[in-house]
Amino acid sequence: MKRGKGKKETEKSASMIDRRERSAYFARREAARVLRTVLRGDARRRAVGSIKSLVYSPSVRNKKGTFALVCQTLKHLPLLKDLLKKTDILKGKWKRQEELIFVVTYDILFGQVSQSQIADVSKPRYVRVNTLKLDVELALQQLKVAYKVKKDDMVPDLLVLPPGTDLHNHPLVMNGSLFLQGKASSMVAVALMPEPEWEVLDACSAPGNKTVHLAALISGKGKIIAYELDKKRVKYLEDTVRKSGANNVDVIHGDFLETNTEDPLYSNIRAVLVDPSCSGSGTIAERLDHLLPSYIKGGHTSDVDAERVKKLAAFQRKALAHALSFPAVERVVYSTCSVFKEENEDVIKSVLPLAHFLNFELGTPFPRWPRRGLPVFDGAEHLLRMDPKEDKEGFFIALFVRKSIPSKSEKLSGRRQNPSPHLLGQRPKLKRVKRKRHCLFLKISQMLLYNEMNRLRYLKPSMKNL
Incomplete structure (x- = not known):
């Protein structure tokens, strides 16, 4: 019996480790994709979106892990580049996946961090009630079951929650009844x-x-x-x-x-x-x-x-x-x-x-x-x-x-x-006056006539001696 129980516990532990590894694998991959977009946009000075908007897009599954990895990798990027520069890793086939190398290197050296370490803990979480789908009072009642929430003092359909409240996967957010809007x-x-x-x-x-x-x-x-x-x-x-x-x-x-x-x-x-x-x-x-x-x-x-x-x-x-x-x-x-x-x-x-x-x-x-x-x-x-x-x-x-x-x-x-x-606030456009082309031809004709007259003047003495 003890042997069977131990086997089950081992299998359960292995399953949990497998799930964690799978979650870490996807978080690294997703973080690398976001990091690539962010770094390329920054290099061209044409940002596709903020780090948060990219991480919290529907295509990213492990949002918390991905957000933490992206932020912390960026924070340690100069150090990571210096460390990797001393190796040949980025000179070979991994050059095309350097963002993934940055993420994995950070994760191995420094370990995973919780999102609370990088979140702005002083800023409240605001959510706007989409009154096309849900009444403000009803939204307030539903959120009060699990959160401390109140109405904003300026915007009638805006609700205020404590800093760090994560509602990205909340059913009311997922179905469009609430919008995460500042x-x-x-x-x-x-x-x-x-x-x-x-x-x-x-x-x-x-x-x-x-x-x-x-x-x-x-x-x-x-x-x-x-x-x-x-x-x-x-x-x-x-x-x-x-x-x-x-x-x-x-x-x-x-x-x-x-x-x-x-x-x-x-x-x-x-x-x-x-x-x-x-x-x-x-x-x-x-x-x-x-x-x-x-x-x-x-x-x-x-x-x-x-x-x-x-x-x-x-x-x-x-x-x-x-x-x-x-x-x-x-x-x-x-x-x-x-x-x-x-x-x-x-x-x-x-x-x-x-x-x-x-x-x-x-x-x-x-x-x-x-x-x-x-x-x-x-x-x-x-x-x-x-x-x-x-x-x-x-x-x-x-x-x-x-x-x-x-x-x-x-x-x-x-x-x-x-x-x-x-x-x-504009300067009036002044119409440019183009010079007429015949003026140019007239000047050329005058020059040719002047040269011809000078030539004839020098020829006259020689003609008298004939």
């Missing part, structure tokens, strides 16, 4: 405050959390037109819309800047959300960018980054100016997850002449919020800022509200539809 991100759609039955345009939509939040705020009525230029991100956007259950969202794969504001398709657009590509400087800690090689080398303060911010700001100005130009639009929200003045207050200041020309004024989103815009122009106190230290993430929100819609006569005259370039 406070700042959830404030954007609420700031726009669209009314039911309105048609709303989301200019830069992917991954779609704000898009489906807008759909929920208009109670599944009205219409959301969601633009996204990047083909891969369109897929993420469509998946988010499908998961949310929103049936009033039209996803368009195209460039928002190419839309014709006079097209009848957009004649009833009443609100526009502009959440354009930005530097992400306000979410470096959230995105874990401080673990990336370029950040460690000081690349995030280089002239290259300054040039990138300049280009981003140029695009942001164009996008916001275009959003203000829709004929029936009444409310426009501009938001970034940046802390740079160039992408925030400077962008708003540059479009203010156009906004005033089109009868817009700055509104005050969330008046009770204490942190407002930098005082770089009159009215900056209407802008909203979130601080990376005080609020755990950097964010910026500006709201434009139209005082009145242009009259029919103004629309027909085109005065309000075709503002001068200086209202857009």
Whole structure:
């Protein structure tokens, strides 16, 4: 009997070891795939996504183990590279799988770490209730069974849980009843405050959390037109819309800047959300960018980054100016997850002449919020800022509200539809005057005639002697 019992215990122990080894194997493989994407994106300065968004995608099974391995491997990457440089491992067939070698080497040398060692333990976990599927009060009751949870004091459909709460595999998250969405991100759609039955345009939509939040705020009525230029991100956007259950969202794969504001398709657009590509400087800690090689080398303060911010700001100005130009639009929200003045207050200041020309004024989103815009122009106190230290993430929100819609006569005259370039913060294009070609031929003819006259002048004395 004892021998049989011992055999069973041995088999059980072996089975547990086998499961752990299998779990570790998959975690290493998944961590290597994420690490490859992160490092390649960082090298090209074109991030596909944050570390968290890549790890918590549906394709990753062992999320906790993968997250810990990726973060800790990045943290020890300089040391790992130095150690492996002294061997020939990365010079042979393993060169193509160097990310896997980094992960395995870290795991062997330093062992696995718990996610709590790298998580930001001071930041609460926010979840937004998708009211298209679940009532806020009902969600609160269901979560209270297992968690300490309360309502947010600013966003009506946002719930707050203790830091470190992991809900990625919770049934309500998996079925789209809850969205893991930060406070700042959830404030954007609420700031726009669209009314039911309105048609709303989301200019830069992917991954779609704000898009489906807008759909929920208009109670599944009205219409959301969601633009996204990047083909891969369109897929993420469509998946988010499908998961949310929103049936009033039209996803368009195209460039928002190419839309014709006079097209009848957009004649009833009443609100526009502009959440354009930005530097992400306000979410470096959230995105874990401080673990990336370029950040460690000081690349995030280089002239290259300054040039990138300049280009981003140029695009942001164009996008916001275009959003203000829709004929029936009444409310426009501009938001970034940046802390740079160039992408925030400077962008708003540059479009203010156009906004005033089109009868817009700055509104005050969330008046009770204490942190407002930098005082770089009159009215900056209407802008909203979130601080990376005080609020755990950097964010910026500006709201434009139209005082009145242009009259029919103004629309027909085109005065309000075709503002001068200086209202857009642009220099007027000067028409280049081309020199006429016949002037060049005239000069050549004059030169030839002058040379011929000189030749004849020298020939005259010699002709007299004939």
